[in-house]
Amino acid sequence: MNVNCKDxxxxxxxxxYDELAEGARHELEAHLRECxxxxxxxxxxxxxxxxxxxxxxxxxxxxxxxxxxxxALADQLDLVEKKRSWWRIPTFSVVFTPIRLLESAALIAMGxxxxxxxxxxxxxQVQPTAVNPPSENPAPAIPRNGTISxxxxxxxxxxxxxxxxxxxxxxxxxxxxxxxxxxVRQLLFSALRDGNNPGSRLKAVEVLSQKPTDESIEEAxxxxxxxxxxxxxxxxxxxxxKTFANEQHVQAAFMHTxxxxxxxxxxIEAIDALLANPxxxxxxxxxxxxxxxxxxxxxRTKVLQFVGTTK
Amino acid sequence: xxxxxxxxxxxxxxxxxEKLLIEQAQNGDREAFEQLVRRHDRDIxxxxxxxxxxxxxxxEVFQETFLKAFRSLGRFRFESSFYTWIxxxxxxxxxxxxxxxxxxxxxxxxESDTETHPDRPxxxxxxxxxxxxSNPERRLYGKEVGEKIQDxxxxxxxxxxxxxxxxxxxxxxxxxxxxIMGSTEETAKNYLFRxxxxxxxxxxxx
Numbered sequence: 001m002n003v004n005c006k007d008x009x010x011x012x013x014x015x016x017y018d019e020l021a022e023g024a025r026h027e028l029e030a031h032l033r034e035c036x037x038x039x040x041x042x043x044x045x046x047x048x049x050x051x052x053x054x055x056x057x058x059x060x061x062x063x064x065x066x067x068x069x070x071x072a073l074a075d076q077l078d079l080v081e082k083k084r085s086w087w088r089i090p091t092f093s094v095v096f097t098p099i100r101l102l103e104s105a106a107l108i109a110m111g112x113x114x115x116x117x118x119x120x121x122x123x124x125q126v127q128p129t130a131v132n133p134p135s136e137n138p139a140p141a142i143p144r145n146g147t148i149s150x151x152x153x154x155x156x157x158x159x160x161x162x163x164x165x166x167x168x169x170x171x172x173x174x175x176x177x178x179x180x181x182x183x184v185r186q187l188l189f190s191a192l193r194d195g196n197n198p199g200s201r202l203k204a205v206e207v208l209s210q211k212p213t214d215e216s217i218e219e220a221x222x223x224x225x226x227x228x229x230x231x232x233x234x235x236x237x238x239x240x241x242k243t244f245a246n247e248q249h250v251q252a253a254f255m256h257t258x259x260x261x262x263x264x265x266x267x268i269e270a271i272d273a274l275l276a277n278p279x280x281x282x283x284x285x286x287x288x289x290x291x292x293x294x295x296x297x298x299x300r301t302k303v304l305q306f307v308g309t310t311k
Numbered sequence: 312x313x314x315x316x317x318x319x320x321x322x323x324x325x326x327x328x329e330k331l332l333i334e335q336a337q338n339g340d341r342e343a344f345e346q347l348v349r350r351h352d353r354d355i356x357x358x359x360x361x362x363x364x365x366x367x368x369x370x371e372v373f374q375e376t377f378l379k380a381f382r383s384l385g386r387f388r389f390e391s392s393f394y395t396w397i398x399x400x401x402x403x404x405x406x407x408x409x410x411x412x413x414x415x416x417x418x419x420x421x422e423s424d425t426e427t428h429p430d431r432p433x434x435x436x437x438x439x440x441x442x443x444x445s446n447p448e449r450r451l452y453g454k455e456v457g458e459k460i461q462d463x464x465x466x467x468x469x470x471x472x473x474x475x476x477x478x479x480x481x482x483x484x485x486x487x488x489x490x491i492m493g494s495t496e497e498t499a500k501n502y503l504f505r506x507x508x509x510x511x512x513x514x515x516x517x
Contacts (some may be wrong), residue, residue, distance in 0.1 A: 013508075048514050055456065061357050068370060216349075
């Protein structure tokens with residue numbers, strides 16, 4: 001071993017991670033042909049790499065952990081947004097003059113009480129009242145057929161008579177497109193997240209199940225299966241996922257359903273989907289574990305039959 | 312050549328697309344932020360799971376990382392790639408968790424030294440029992456070599472562990488690891504070298 005060997009051994013690490021420049025690589029290869037000590041170090045490090053590659057414990061993230069983590073994050077983001085919207089509602093802001101203050105007050109009252117539907121006529125009445133809107137905060141146009149909700153008074157200055165309002169504007173939407181169209185998908189995913197409308201979620205999950213062509217749809221269906229409160233939505237999501245029943249994370253979602261879903265009908269669908277997989281001793285063991293406390297005799301019998309055929 | 316051009320064009324398209332998403336998210340578009348999350352969340356969860364070694368802490372790191380990103384996205388100035396930025400947050404959060412765990416371990420170890428509870432299992436062992444490595448589910452799959460590797464990884468310092476994780480398991484280039492650590496490629500190389508030397512020595516007799 002000569003004085004450069006320490007440098008060469010440093011380079012062995014980089015070489016095995018493909019981080020060594022071309023010239024240095026050739027030089028190292030030449031050195032390894034001549035130096036026994038460095039060759040030994042190289043072999044030892046390469047053996048270590050092989051061991052790590054063959055690590056039988058594996059390092060895969062459990063498939064259900066991603067689903068769980070996403071759900072927990074979405075809940076937290078909802079909370080953060082809720083807090084934000086309470087303190088600062090940036091959706092739109094309109095400045096009024098004293099002349100039309102009464103009209104404005106009436107509008108506020110309507111907004112606060114009912115979440116007023118504002119017609120085109122009303123929008124036109126409101127718009128001209130904004131005199132000299134500050135250029136850095138121009139008054140946004142209220143859509144012709146928009147609906148105002150969560151209207152709040154942000155500021156009311158009795159001296160200048162200026163009032164600032166904030167709220168949310170939504171308007172009807174109609175969109176045509178192919179399932180492959182990203183906008184169509186995003187809209188369907190939004191419908192699937194609409195916590196107040198199970199009918200819309202069911203429709204969305206039905207449409208998505210028709211053509212579960214890619215990972216994003218698969219994920220949306222898994223989320224619906226695991227987290228939706230509505231049994232109909234969960235059932236439909238499960239049916240849509242059967243196409244992917246041989247995939248590990250879909251199996252994990254089915255297994256989760258089998259262990260946690262209170263609806264026996266959905267659990268039966270889940271067990272049928274899981275048993276459609278090839279006979280596998282590991283799967284049989286997991287199923288036995290997952291269903292040993294299940295009160296449904298059909299599920300327990302199916303598992304026993306499956307376990308019997310794998311022995 | 313055509314394939315290279317195609318890949319380059321795709322990368323440019325992806326990066327422009329990501330820039331647009333970041334700008335939309337900075338303007339309060341939650342959907343855009345969620346799309347950004349979806350692009351990187353598998354990698355971040357994998358990093359957290361490997362670094363912390365158990366589901367609960369991995370989920371906490373995952374959540375903390377993206378909540379921090381959500382809160383501070385307005386300050387993102389495109390000086391680095393979003394990927395580097397989010398990884399930097401994730402590695403800092405992971406290291407904080409490891410440090411907290413270390414502090415807790417030290418406190419518990421101090422308590423157990425000062426108290427005399429012969430019937431109680433050593434608190435240090437209770438703490439270790441919550442880790443991924445000793446999870447019965449994992450042990451089921453674990454064999455002698457796997458356990459040795461996990462023991463070997465525990466001998467690394469935080470930074471060595473981090474660089475090794477990012478290079479070996481996450482497959483990031485050392486240049487990027489240097490950026491993520493707020494340091495240089497050379498520093499990342501040194502940590503990687505030290506980590507592999509320790510692992511090699513530990514695993515030599517397996």
